[in-house]
Amino acid sequence: MKHISSTKNEIVKQWKKLLTKKGRLQTKRFLVEGEHLVEEAVRAGIIKELIVREDVQVPGSWKKNAADLITIDESVAKVLSETETTQGIFAVCEMKEQTERLERGRYLLLDRLQDPGNVGTMIRTADAAGFDGVIIGHGTVDVYNSKVLRATQGSIFHLPVIMMSLDEAIQDLHELGVFVLGTALRNANPYTEVENLGAIGLIIGNEAQGVAPELLDQCDGRAYIPIRGKAESLNAAVAAGILLYHFAPVD
Amino acid sequence: MKHISSTKNEIVKQWKKLLTKKGRLQTKRFLVEGEHLVEEAVRAGIIKELIVREDVQVPGSWKKNAADLITIDESVAKVLSETETTQGIFAVCEMKEQTERLERGRYLLLDRLQDPGNVGTMIRTADAAGFDGVIIGHGTVDVYNSKVLRATQGSIFHLPVIMMSLDEAIQDLHELGVFVLGTALRNANPYTEVENLGAIGLIIGNEAQGVAPELLDQCDGRAYIPIRGKAESLNAAVAAGILLYHFAPVD
Numbered sequence: 417m418k419h420i421s422s423t424k425n426e427i428v429k430q431w432k433k434l435l436t437k438k439g440r441l442q443t444k445r446f447l448v449e450g451e452h453l454v455e456e457a458v459r460a461g462i463i464k465e466l467i468v469r470e471d472v473q474v475p476g477s478w479k480k481n482a483a484d485l486i487t488i489d490e491s492v493a494k495v496l497s498e499t500e501t502t503q504g505i506f507a508v509c510e511m512k513e514q515t516e517r518l519e520r521g522r523y524l525l526l527d528r529l530q531d532p533g534n535v536g537t538m539i540r541t542a543d544a545a546g547f548d549g550v551i552i553g554h555g556t557v558d559v560y561n562s563k564v565l566r567a568t569q570g571s572i573f574h575l576p577v578i579m580m581s582l583d584e585a586i587q588d589l590h591e592l593g594v595f596v597l598g599t600a601l602r603n604a605n606p607y608t609e610v611e612n613l614g615a616i617g618l619i620i621g622n623e624a625q626g627v628a629p630e631l632l633d634q635c636d637g638r639a640y641i642p643i644r645g646k647a648e649s650l651n652a653a654v655a656a657g658i659l660l661y662h663f664a665p666v667d
Numbered sequence: 668m669k670h671i672s673s674t675k676n677e678i679v680k681q682w683k684k685l686l687t688k689k690g691r692l693q694t695k696r697f698l699v700e701g702e703h704l705v706e707e708a709v710r711a712g713i714i715k716e717l718i719v720r721e722d723v724q725v726p727g728s729w730k731k732n733a734a735d736l737i738t739i740d741e742s743v744a745k746v747l748s749e750t751e752t753t754q755g756i757f758a759v760c761e762m763k764e765q766t767e768r769l770e771r772g773r774y775l776l777l778d779r780l781q782d783p784g785n786v787g788t789m790i791r792t793a794d795a796a797g798f799d800g801v802i803i804g805h806g807t808v809d810v811y812n813s814k815v816l817r818a819t820q821g822s823i824f825h826l827p828v829i830m831m832s833l834d835e836a837i838q839d840l841h842e843l844g845v846f847v848l849g850t851a852l853r854n855a856n857p858y859t860e861v862e863n864l865g866a867i868g869l870i871i872g873n874e875a876q877g878v879a880p881e882l883l884d885q886c887d888g889r890a891y892i893p894i895r896g897k898a899e900s901l902n903a904a905v906a907a908g909i910l911l912y913h914f915a916p917v918d
Contacts, residue, residue, distance in 0.1 A: 537902050546895030567902075574897040608917075644797030644916060646825040651788050651818075654908035657901070661909045665895060666859075 421489040437558045444511045446560035454507045456570030462509045469493045469504025498562040518588045520615050521548035525582055528555035528622040536567020537653040543571035545660040553582035586634045589617040596635045598627045604638035616663050623652050672740040688809045695762045697811035705758045707821030713760045720744045720755025749813040769839045771866050772799035776833055779806035779873040787818020788904040794822035796911040804833035837885045840868040849878045849886035858890040867914050874903050
């Protein structure tokens with residue numbers, strides 16, 4: 417069992433690279449933090465290194481499922497942590513190869529979403545609502561960002577999260593005969609007037625600009641959520657939640 | 668026109684007290700920050716002091732609507748701000764006297780909600796969904812907290828936000844013949860099976876513990892949102908959004 421006491425250790429420098437999008441893309445690895453997320457990553461079977469502060473106890477089953485167990489000093493935990501008070505539990509995980517092909521089903525498509533908390537919450541809600549996957553278009557915040565991971569509450573390990581161009585995704589969904597619905601404020605129907613047909617590609621757009629016009633042009637329908645009071649808009653994650661549950665599988 | 672250049676000025680000390688719940692309760696005033704919120708407060712006609720950093724221009728109509736206009740140095744703006752990069756626009760506002768009596772209508776009741784962002788987002792969503800008011804039970808985070816105010820996006824100035832005991836609120840609603848629905852995981856129906864009857868008292872509970880059992884006992888019905896995937900739960904503000912829109916007025 418390795419122990420690392422210095423923040424200047426070469427391994428710590430490698431870990432710190434995983435806090436940047438560039439470092440994650442180069443290594444195809446990412447860092448998760450906190451008991452709950454690490455537990456979900458263990459279950460998903462993607463842990464390469466389990467990293468725990470020396471005073472922290474973790475279940476034996478976690479150790480068996482990690483290729484490597486490394487203990488660290490508190491100073492190292494502080495360097496790795498992106499929370500205010502760290503639990504001292506981390507794991508280096510491997511990104512899954514994206515071999516999934518889209519199948520007929522329910523997908524949430526994210527067009528240039530910027531807020532990590534929103535994106536993570538949307539992935540969590542898509543999981544809860546029984547959707548089959550989330551498609552992350554170019555320009556949406558990196559889903560391996562620590563704030564996104566935290567907000568997914570582990571759902572990122574439960575359902576396929578697929579990075580691909582939304583043009584391509586819409587084309588694939590159309591070939592599968594799936595209805596693609598864009599959210600838009602103009603030339604759109606109240607979402608309650610759109611039937612829950614089973615399979616759907618639901619596109620949520622950028623917090624300020626909405627779905628790109630060139631994507632809306634490829635949609636089979638457009639819907640909006642009526643605002644009845646004096647609020648100007650809904651929080652993006654709340655709006656996504658309302659729509660996801662409207663188009664969720666019915667028991 | 669007053670100008671304040673020192674963070675040690677007595678007036679700044681008074682303003683800083685408004686950053687605490689105690690200070691707000693004692694003075695029945697609160698501080699709002701940022702162009703959008705201050706604009707909404709101006710419209711609501713509750714601004715006592717308009718406070719702007721000396722380099723910031725604000726519309727003349729704002730100045731007319733504020734009892735006092737005070738310019739400040741950047742150092743003072745930094746002391747007052749609870750954001751990372753401040754716009755340098757603040758206002759001291761007066762809390763409205765709560766004289767509203769509940770009427771037959773749609774109300775969201777919050778039982779011991781702890782997360783300021785959740786509470787603010789719920790107020791915003793209740794406004795958007797066309798609810799008539801939000802009732803804040805004892806033990807819910809102070810709605811004049813800066814994070815709550817920010818998350819409401821101004822909706823706190825649009826619809827009645829009433830601080831009262833939920834026991835009393837449920838009793839009042841019952842006297843008005845309003846159906847009171849508690850959210851609960853056990854002995855509950857899927858929310859989609861609960862009819863939208865018009866008037867409703869919808870109770871959302873603490874993020875971890877849910878609605879208190881003694882309140883559930885007083886409810887006319889209990890509902891839950893089905894979780895179909897592997898997610899353990901929904902974000903509280905998302906859950907509230909799904910329910911608020913299910914029970915929203917229909918055009």
